[in-house]
Amino acid sequence: MSGWAEHAIWWHVYPLGFTGALHAGPGHRLGQLVDWLDYAVELGVSGLQLGPVFASHTHGYDTxxxxxxxxxLGDDADFDALVAAARGRGLHLLLDGVFNHVGQGFDAPDHWFRRNGTGERDVFEGHGGLLALDHDQPEVLDHVVRVMRHWLDRGASGWRLDAAYAVPPAFWRKVRDRLPDAWLAGEVIHGDYGAYLRESGLDSVTQYELWKATWSSLNDRNLFELAWALDRNNGVLADGVPMTFLGNHDVTRIATRLADERHLGHALAVLFTVAGVPSVYYGDEQAFQGVKEDRAGGDDEIRPAFPATPAGLAPYGWPVYRLHQRLIGVRRRHPWLTRARTEPVHLTNTAAALASTAPDGRILTLLNIGDTPADLPVDATGLEILESDTPADGRAPTAVPAHGWTILG
Structure with a gap:
């Protein structure tokens, strides 16, 4: 895993939505992102994770x-300008590689496409507009490597591989062998993350299991579910580093998903104090609302256009932005958290003390989602409050108000 990636924190943007390009005609819109790079830097992230930016029919995933x-979105010059502006601010760029399937207009020899049981071109998960590629074909491998190398040479630092779970891991292993220095993260939803990392050679996989457990445990007042998922996350670390998140372009917004808005800080405290490479989906840092629906156009609400500049954002979101800044600050001051093991040293349905440890340090994340204050019976010797949702006001570091959280280090 590249040295810079050990400390990566991504701001994840879906450009076709962000720029208002999704249902528009041709235009030079990619440059709108340049006006938001300072906002991203001030947020505290170290990289810009882009959704699809390559020619497609509709949503970008039908390349x-x-x-x-x-x-x-524009042309090569717009892309180069964005890369230069990002690099000038110390930001890395992660591209979305849609290599499991392509759009109906993709020009390639017939044998590049996978066949179904009737001998027809197969489609991806029932979507007629998405033709599945045959990853056993050497020419498909050559094409994917050529594409990835082309954009890496133009300034990208790595790739998020869409629907990686639908591609044989052995295919990615061959890609890895030919692109040893690129950071590669695969979209994997279910299953054995560690095994997929071992077989594929990828650096990272998306941590959907921990994403689900985070909001679900808070909603259900069942922090045992979170502890279980964190133990599973620990197990991934022998084979790679998970890509952690609370939101992305495919799921309902975290501010909408949580049953109690007071628990947003709890979710963020977990994200930024446990192992992984965290990403923040654009708008989540401003407490945007949005529901993902399984219908035509059901993604539009979670892939909205942003205003021209940060000055156009509503005032209500800025406290959540500042909360992100504070917690990202904790993460950046303790970069060893990327590979820390997290274990509960105290656990009930509504209260938990999560110890994240590595050779370089130890942090305690204290969560209380109950209706009464909780003094967690843990050893906090030598630790002080790094961040909390409420002022200390002379209370013991381990005393957490109702629906409160505290990070000790």
Whole structure:
């Protein structure tokens, strides 16, 4: 895993939505992101994770040309300008590689496509507009490597591999062998993350299991579910580093998902004090609401356009932005958390003390989602409050108000 990636924190943007390009005609819209890079830097992230930017028919995941910027976003010059502006601010760039399937207009020899039981071109998960590639074909491997190398040479630092779970791990292993220095993160939803990492050679996989357990445990007042998922997350670390998140372009917004808005800070405290490479989905840092629906256009609410500049954001979101800043600050001051093991040293349905440890340090994340204050019976010798949702006001570090959280280090 590249040295810079050990400390990466991503701001994840879906460009077609962010720029208002999704249902628009051609235009030079990618440059709108340049006006938000200082906002990202001030948030505290170290990289910009982009959704699809290549030519497609609709939502970007039906690619028709991997070598061409989507005309709705602009052209090569717009891409190069964004890379230069990001690099000038110390930000890395992660691209979305859609290599499991392509759009109906993708120009390739017939044998590049996978066949179904009737001998017809297979489609991805029932989506007629998404044709599945045959990853046993050497020419498909050559194409994918050529595409990835092309954009790495233009300034990208790595790839998020869409629907990686639908691709044989052995295919990614061959890609890894030919691109040894690129950071590669695969979209894997279910299953044995560690085994997939071992077989594929990828650096990271998306940690959906921990994402689900975080909001579900808070909603159900069942922190045992969170502890179980954290133990599973520990197990991944022998084989790679999970890509952790509370939101992305495919799921309901975390501010909407949580049954109690007071628990947003709890979710963020977990995200930034446990192992992984964290990402923040654009708008989540401003407490955006949005529901993902399984219907045509059901993603639009979670992939909205942003205003031209940060000055156009509503005032209500800025306290949540500042909370992100504080917790990202904790993460950046303790970079060893990327590979820390997290274990509960105290656990009930509504209260938990999570100890994240590594050779370089120890942090305690204290959570109380109950209706009464809780003094957690843990040893906090030598630790002080790094962050909390309420002022200390002379209370013991281990005393957590009702629906409160505290990070000790």
């Amino acid at each position: 028709v040309d991997h070598f061409r910027v989507d005309p709705r």
